[in-house]
Amino acid sequence: MTTMLRSAPPAQARKSTGVRGRPLLRTSYHQDLALANTPAKRRSVIGLVIASFVVPFLLTDDLLQVLTLGMISAVGAIGLNLVTGYAGQVSLGHAFFIGVGAYTGAVLGGDPDGAMLGYGLPMWIWLPAAGVVAAVAGLIVGPLAVRLRGLYLAIVTLGLVFLGDHVFREAREITGGPGVGRRGAELELFGIDFSSMEPISGLSRGQAQFFLALVFLIIFAILGRNIARSGVGRAFGAVRDRDVAAAVIGVDLTKYKVMAFAMSSFFAGVTGALYYAVIGVFEPGAFSLLLSIQYLAMVLIGGVATISGSIMGALFIALLPRLSQFIAGFVPDGLISVFQLEAILYGLLIMGFLIFEPRGLFGIWTRIRNYWKGWPFSY
Amino acid sequence: MSAASPHAPSSTVSPRPVPEGHVSEPVVSVRGVELAFSGVKALQGVDFDVFDNELFAVIGPNGAGKTSIFNVLSGVYRPQQGTVEFAGTDIRGMRPHKIANLGMARTFQNIELFENLDVVDNLMLGRHAHLGYGWAASVAWFGKAKRAEVANRRRVEEIIDFLEIEGYRQLPVGMLPYGIQKRIELGRALAMEPKLLLLDEPVAGMNGEETEDMARFILDIRNELRIPMILVEHDMGLVMDLADRVMAMDFGKPVATGTPHEVQSHPDVIRAYLGPVDDATLAEVQGELA
Numbered sequence: 024m025t026t027m028l029r030s031a032p033p034a035q036a037r038k039s040t041g042v043r044g045r046p047l048l049r050t051s052y053h054q055d056l057a058l059a060n061t062p063a064k065r066r067s068v069i070g071l072v073i074a075s076f077v078v079p080f081l082l083t084d085d086l087l088q089v090l091t092l093g094m095i096s097a098v099g100a101i102g103l104n105l106v107t108g109y110a111g112q113v114s115l116g117h118a119f120f121i122g123v124g125a126y127t128g129a130v131l132g133g134d135p136d137g138a139m140l141g142y143g144l145p146m147w148i149w150l151p152a153a154g155v156v157a158a159v160a161g162l163i164v165g166p167l168a169v170r171l172r173g174l175y176l177a178i179v180t181l182g183l184v185f186l187g188d189h190v191f192r193e194a195r196e197i198t199g200g201p202g203v204g205r206r207g208a209e210l211e212l213f214g215i216d217f218s219s220m221e222p223i224s225g226l227s228r229g230q231a232q233f234f235l236a237l238v239f240l241i242i243f244a245i246l247g248r249n250i251a252r253s254g255v256g257r258a259f260g261a262v263r264d265r266d267v268a269a270a271v272i273g274v275d276l277t278k279y280k281v282m283a284f285a286m287s288s289f290f291a292g293v294t295g296a297l298y299y300a301v302i303g304v305f306e307p308g309a310f311s312l313l314l315s316i317q318y319l320a321m322v323l324i325g326g327v328a329t330i331s332g333s334i335m336g337a338l339f340i341a342l343l344p345r346l347s348q349f350i351a352g353f354v355p356d357g358l359i360s361v362f363q364l365e366a367i368l369y370g371l372l373i374m375g376f377l378i379f380e381p382r383g384l385f386g387i388w389t390r391i392r393n394y395w396k397g398w399p400f401s402y
Numbered sequence: 403m404s405a406a407s408p409h410a411p412s413s414t415v416s417p418r419p420v421p422e423g424h425v426s427e428p429v430v431s432v433r434g435v436e437l438a439f440s441g442v443k444a445l446q447g448v449d450f451d452v453f454d455n456e457l458f459a460v461i462g463p464n465g466a467g468k469t470s471i472f473n474v475l476s477g478v479y480r481p482q483q484g485t486v487e488f489a490g491t492d493i494r495g496m497r498p499h500k501i502a503n504l505g506m507a508r509t510f511q512n513i514e515l516f517e518n519l520d521v522v523d524n525l526m527l528g529r530h531a532h533l534g535y536g537w538a539a540s541v542a543w544f545g546k547a548k549r550a551e552v553a554n555r556r557r558v559e560e561i562i563d564f565l566e567i568e569g570y571r572q573l574p575v576g577m578l579p580y581g582i583q584k585r586i587e588l589g590r591a592l593a594m595e596p597k598l599l600l601l602d603e604p605v606a607g608m609n610g611e612e613t614e615d616m617a618r619f620i621l622d623i624r625n626e627l628r629i630p631m632i633l634v635e636h637d638m639g640l641v642m643d644l645a646d647r648v649m650a651m652d653f654g655k656p657v658a659t660g661t662p663h664e665v666q667s668h669p670d671v672i673r674a675y676l677g678p679v680d681d682a683t684l685a686e687v688q689g690e691l692a
Contacts, residue, residue, distance in 0.1 A: 263518075
């Protein structure tokens with residue numbers, strides 16, 4: 024195809040940052056492929072990172088824990104977005120994979136002298152292991168997606184949640200059984216005990232856990248973006264949009280559907296292990312259909328097939344109980360409970376976003392961005 | 403817009419698919435293919451060869467089995483009988499992505515682009531088999547994956563340049579006009595650097611100007627890129643002007659194979675389109691076509 028080379032683009036200029044006044048002018052593919060490929064993105068990423076390092080010093084520990092759990096959920100939401108948003112395979116089974124990760128983490132990293140099975144291994148073993156075991160579960164479930172799609176796949180993955188629920192309830196040696204539960208893994212990394220009540224080098228427990236979660240979220244968000252922007256992410260999109268055409272241009276459907284489930288489950292496993300290590304005690308009832316729905320809500324509210332949307336959605340869902348407590352203050356006593364209000368809010372939000380902004384919070388954000396890009400002109 | 407045939411034109415319409423005096427090995431060779439959908443015979447006794455740098459057209463009325471041939475070639479359907487030899491392998495019953503990786507590319511009658519992805523991503527998907535890195539490199543990004551992405555992006559830009567779609571690069575394909583989408587689908591197939599290109603009605607639903615553009619691209623592909631092509635098309639003007647050889651189909655069977663002119667005036671082909679006609683009408687139609 025050398026004859027097609029009419030004008031070779033200048034691809035050598037790797038470092039040039041664009042001509043003055045034309046911030047969107049790119050002179051190399053490297054610039055185009057970069058994550059923060061506009062000055063505005065670079066500035067806002069730096070701003071966000073600085074803000075998230077300041078936040079822990081402004082908020083109380085109980086609100087910090089809400090954000091910490093939100094950030095850990097965001098890792099799982101990115102995982103669900105990989106399989107459901109990017110690869111288009113609707114999965115209601117996310118709670119199952121989170122459960123597998125949670126119990127793998129708890130068993131490997133749990134107290135060896137505790138009531139339940141625990142090996143007391145360090146965090147750098149139990150955390151990746153939780154991801155890997157969940158990913159293996161995903162590898163086993165993945166082939167189902169090869170034969171089924173849409174609603175049928177949703178129903179089969181739904182079955183997975185009930186299967187998991189039963190197993191988790193009955194395996195009392197590992198899970199403690201319903202109503203009893205067990206302790207999560209020990210949060211101790213590089214000799215720092217993140218669950219100790221003592222201040223850790225000047226930081227409170229809430230602040231230390233916040234930073235831990237922040238670091239993990241940044242790592243997994245970058246991994247998620249790498250998957251999304253590479254050939255694997257494109258193949259996921261091809262499988263989602265047109266599976267026959269994808270196969271005809273050389274994308275192995277079986278391979279990429281299974282890969283989507285495995286990668287998604289890895290993220291879910293890590294989230295499961297970390298989340299319940301921060302929470303402390305958890306029981307098998309946690310991994311019910313409601314948890315799967317919560318994660319789907321994060322993806323739908325945040326934005327389908329976006330990493331930043333998954334994070335926004337997860338933080339939003341994490342803050343929702345606070346919001347419903349706030350609203351409950353205005354509702355007359357005895358009409359509905361806070362929990363009922365929360366359930367109603369879930370439903371309303373999912374419906375509202377699907378009808379009015381299917382691209383989720385990310386879509387709202389792009390609309391605001393485009394408005395200011397064109398300001399003061401509306402077009 | 404006349405295309406000089408690289409092959410010696412055969413003087414008689416022969417049922418044999420091989421043009422006389424041809425020496426090179428065929429790129430694709432189809433023998434005795436039978437395809438049935440529970441009793442409905444979609445293809446019966448289909449034989450043909452396509453040679454290097456040849457533009458081979460398949461014509462026929464609606465439901466004649468033209469697209470079925472494409473679906474058999476690209477592995478979407480598995481024929482019950484016959485052999486399909488491509489790139490030295492029998493590809494009958496092989497899975498579509500494996501056939502694609504052997505070097506067969508196709509476009510679709512109804513556009514099958516990935517509408518939520520932008521133009522660059524659609525073309526990059528055409529290069530999927532050329533990326534040469536796995537999931538681990540993909541997760542890590544820096545190193546192998548990034549190098550491969552940049553190298554393949556360069557090839558994609560050449561195709562964008564070739565098809566004159568520079569202005570649409572970063573737009574989601576779903577919102578582009580129909581004619582441009584057809585061109586992008588052609589680009590996605592070209593990005594695969596195929597050994598054989600299957601074009602399923604590339605100008606269906608296009609206006610005169612768009613048809614001319616597409617015809618020019620098809621000629622460019624043949625003359626500059628030298629990719630053999632099989633073309634299914636209802637626009638007879640385009641087929642007659644571009645094709646080296648034509649195979650006419652009716653009810654799943656090949657009726658005649660030869661140069662465009664021979665096939666056009668073949669009595670069975672005229673009957674396939676017009677129904678049973680008497681000899682006087684036949685002579686009249688042949689006279690008009692001549």
